[in-house]
Amino acid sequence: MxxxxxxxxxxxxxxxxxxxxxxxxxxxxxxxxxxxxxxxxxxxxxxxxxxxxxxxxxxxxxxxxxxxxxxxxxxxxxxxxxxxxxxxxxxxxxxxxxxxxxxxxxxxxxxxxxxxxLLLLWSGFVSLRATISNPMSDLKLLYTAILIGFLALVFIVSVLRVYISFFKLEELESHLNDSYFIGRNRWVMGDGLYGRHYRLTHLSTMLREDDAFLLRSDPHCIDEIKHFPLHLRRWVVIPNLMFAYSVVGLCAYWLCGKYAGLLA
Known part of the structure; x- marks a missing residue:
């Protein structure tokens, strides 16, 4: 039932x-x-x-x-x-x-x-709970343990990004005062959860772009990006890459488990 x-x-x-x-x-x-x-x-x-x-x-x-x-x-x-x-x-x-x-x-x-x-995530939890509630082979046990590790990683990185978005974003953006797009995002996207998430993601993109792209799109910020503090750059780039890779890895791993019959 x-x-x-x-x-x-x-x-x-x-x-x-x-x-x-x-x-x-x-x-x-x-x-x-x-x-x-x-x-x-x-x-x-x-x-x-x-x-x-x-x-x-x-x-x-x-x-x-x-x-x-x-x-x-x-x-x-x-x-x-x-x-x-x-x-x-x-x-x-x-x-x-x-x-x-x-x-x-x-x-x-x-x-x-x-x-x-969110619906897919909830369905995944329901499927995982059904898998855990039944007797498992060693292979299923290993798969489930790794899947839980993926879920924990996604959750931790997501919480870290929310923390950075609300407690570090202003400090990060203050080092790119000459950037049109950073200022535009602050005004257009706002201070909500989605807006701050987008502003942080865009900031990470700006820090990874080369001079040729920036020269055509946002030339006034090139010097600021070159002198962007290294310890703050790590706060932006590393969590963003970890979030992207962990979500992709989780989806791929979950689909493999469904295809192989390792999930209920």
Whole structure:
């Protein structure tokens, strides 16, 4: 009965996540056809928006991709988009009545992705508990012990990143006062948990970029990055890499266990 209840809960939560994804795409499609032209009219200096308009086209998927790009310019963005800082500057002054059409689908999708991740994590714990509650062979015992080690590592690194985000981030960012993107992220992404997590992740990316990329995207911060204190650099780069590798390792290891029948 308990396993049946668990499956029902998983199905309900999966349906809610699907509904969030569906709603975000409906809003995105509506805005792409009825608001996109008004939004793009505010981007006059941006090459990124104009190039994307020409390459993506006017079909439904093309218009949706064009709006997704502007949604990235108003929130979290990809690394290659940093090469057109004018696009971000124009996005900052985009009227709120138009900006919400680019931001809302992305926020709903973010909630759906986070919810899906939490659901997978919870399902993993349920599966792990079912595995532990049954008699195990030596191979299963070894696999389970390593899996628990992976889970503990992900948890520890996640807590460490939250600590850095709330108690070290201002000190870290204070060494990059000339960076447009560091200042922009502080203002746009805010002080919430997600915003601080994104600001820390972006800071780690900046510290690992070479001079050629920075010269094209954020040239004023090159000297500051060269002189960034080594002990603070370690606070940024090492936990970020540990988090990325541990999450990827955990997912790969969990899938291998499912495929090999080592998990219930």
């Amino acid at each position: 308990m396993m049946s209840d668990t499956k029902n809960i998983v199905l309900v939560l999966a349906a809610i996540i699907f509904l969030l994804v569906f709603t975000s795409q409906v809003i995105l499609l509506y805005a792409a056809y009825f608001k996109l032209d008004q939004i793009e009219d505010h981007f006059n200096a941006s090459h990124l928006v104009s190039i994307n308009r020409n390459t993506a086209g006017n079909g439904p998927f093309g218009r949706m991709n064009r709006l997704r790009l502007i949604g990235a310019l108003t929130g979290s963005f990809y690394q290659h988009q940093m090469l057109d800082s004018y696009a971000f500057m124009e996005a900052e002054i985009l009227p709120e009545r138009l900006k919400k059409w680019a931001e809302t689908p992305k926020k709903l999708m973010r909630i759906a992705v986070v919810s899906a991740g």
